[in-house]
Amino acid sequence: MADTGGLAAYLSARAADASGEPVAASAAYARALDAEPDNALIAIRAYRESLDAGDDVLARRAAAVLDRAGVAPADAALLPLAQAARAGDAAAAQRAAARLTGGPLRILVPSLLGWIAFSQGVDASGALDAASGDALSRRLATETRALLLIARGQTATGLAALEAVRGGDGDLDLRLTASQLLSGQGRRAEAAALLPGQGPLERAFRAGVPAKPTLGFAVSRLLTRVAADLGEETAAPLLVALTRAAINADPTNDRARVILATSLARGGVPGPALSVLGQVGADAPLAGLAAATRVSILNGAGRTAEALPAARARAEATDASSNDWQRYGDLLATAERFDEAARWYKRAVDAAPNSWSAWMQYGGALDRGGRWPEARAALERAVALGPTEPLALNYLGYARIARGEAVQASAKLLERASALDPDNAAITDSLGWAYYLTGQTTRALPLIERAAAAQPGDADIGEHLGDVYWSLGRRYEARYAWRAAALGAEGDLAARLTGKIASGLLPRR
Structure with missing residues (x-):
């Protein structure tokens, strides 16, 4: 690639490519192809980037170069x-x-x-x-x-x-x-x-x-x-x-647009994905699906400030479904706006009163919002509707046993959950913690060790492991587990771990 202008355009295109900017990359590859019109290496990259960017002219031009080279x-x-x-x-x-x-x-x-x-x-x-x-x-x-x-x-x-x-x-x-x-x-x-x-x-x-x-x-x-x-x-x-x-x-074909946008977002280029969705008319039959997909893409790209109002608009639309209400509730819960999340989850519950998962989401938002009596009732309803659903069994069992409520009955729920999903680290940890809280520390240890091995970055499981080690007199291992957990901890959990690392585990009351 002797032409310095072509080389500069090619390097610029590679940089834009690496940074996930297909529109800029496509334009740069077009300039590089101007300088090296028969370069198949430039053409194949130009072809792929032009498809991501939606540049049909460059795509056809690059494909023609590849055809002539016999490598299309x-x-x-x-x-x-x-x-x-x-x-x-x-x-x-x-x-x-x-x-x-x-x-x-x-x-x-x-x-x-x-x-x-x-x-x-x-x-x-x-x-x-x-x-x-x-x-x-x-x-x-x-x-x-x-x-x-x-x-x-x-x-x-x-x-x-x-x-x-x-x-x-x-x-x-x-x-x-x-x-x-x-x-x-x-x-x-x-x-x-x-x-x-x-x-x-x-x-x-x-x-x-x-x-x-x-x-x-x-x-x-x-x-x-x-x-x-x-x-x-x-x-x-x-x-x-x-x-x-x-x-x-x-x-x-707006159905193809939604699939294309989802694929582009999954490939790490949310900008063109959103641009594709913008081509779906506001009055088109798939306008609602396009709007919901836009929310998911914004959220997946970490653009929560844009995702929240978009999700709200979709949730408040006249043709909104329970999926839209749940999606908005999920975003509100992620933003720790639990009371608002609970209101939208309640809509989903009202629309599907026999859905155990809707009740569990509603109960979870109430729980995290500090409304435990209401949460408990919702979670009990989730278990009644889904008696063989390990997630519902685990949530209710763990939430109650952590509060010292119905300890033996809650432990039974967790044993059922673990039997149904023995490879779920969160459930394994919950069962181990239940045993620990009921004084069965030796029985708890192998379960929590297994959970920690499966999810080494989970700060909550790491804290539990440290607590169990400390209670068994294994002080060095306890502090090691707490320090490892502290690496991924935030807020109250981080402060609690700092105290345990410094002073050990205070006697439980």
Whole structure:
């Protein structure tokens, strides 16, 4: 890389890349590619950064360089495929699909060819019958066959075929696509019947999101279905490529935008993720889901000051769900605004009075807010609704025994919790602490040692371990455990540990 301007741009791009600034990195890689137009190393980095940043022009330019060098990644063929599908150019889409044949995205080819044949008004059976070898490819082809029947107006046959393949991975996106096609034909009742659940996607699409079976729509939903199926099990670059192509093929595909934003955030680039969500219109069917996803991304990025008002706005929206109330309650609890958190958790309880987890969250907020009598009642309700739920058993048992309430009965709850989830360090520690508080120090030690080994950075467990060691006369080990715990302690716990390190464990009253 002899050109110093190119080298400077390349180094600038690498710095922006390392700092998680894909928009700046994309611009810098574009400058580097200007200086070194045939440099495949620059091109591959430019290609990936441009996808993160949403720079379609640079992505196509970089992909062309990689094509000429014979080193283009398999997902680069998605760019011309999306363009062709959006334009309704069946011939160009067929050429783009052919480029996928030899790579990992070959699973898409039979379904793509089926939709291309449909767009040309010819029989798609031959293309779909060619799906063999790979189980996912065969499943996608079977799903596509059902969707094509619906697209051709053969509703009863299509719905029967759809029913035959429902229940596996990708089922939700399959039903969403079918509902859009039915809604586009004016068959609102059949469309709504495919979406009986109360999740945000089903609720939004059940209201009717009509679509026509254009090539752009079909390709976009196929790519989205695969991206949703792959989810967190797949490296972010492939998900980004799939969802960017889905949006390019059909810019109305907000489902793909939400998946893309989640993938970008998981890849450490929340800025572009939020930008993608900003493209979802305020009146769009998925506006609520986009807003909720924005809250999660802001919170995950440590931007709590922005996440809190965004979560509140979502929680106060007319179409808010219990998930929105719980999410806002979680943020309030993290901010130690426990009374406010309890009010929002109570809404979730009122909406789902038989949910043990809702009652436990509500009780937890009341407990941390200093309202123990109310908390105890809520936690007892959680255990009554979830008698085999170790988290509920552990919370109530530990909270009561720490206060000296119903000691023997609380120890029994913790023994049940530990039996149900023996590998949970927090529960193991709770049971050990219960034994310690009931004078069974020797019985407590191996449990708390096991919990500390599993969670060496947990300050509470470390304090418990030090207390047990001290009570057994192992003073050196006690102070060592307290010092280790103090490294991660804050507030009252930190002050308490400082006192124990200096003066030892005071006799329990």
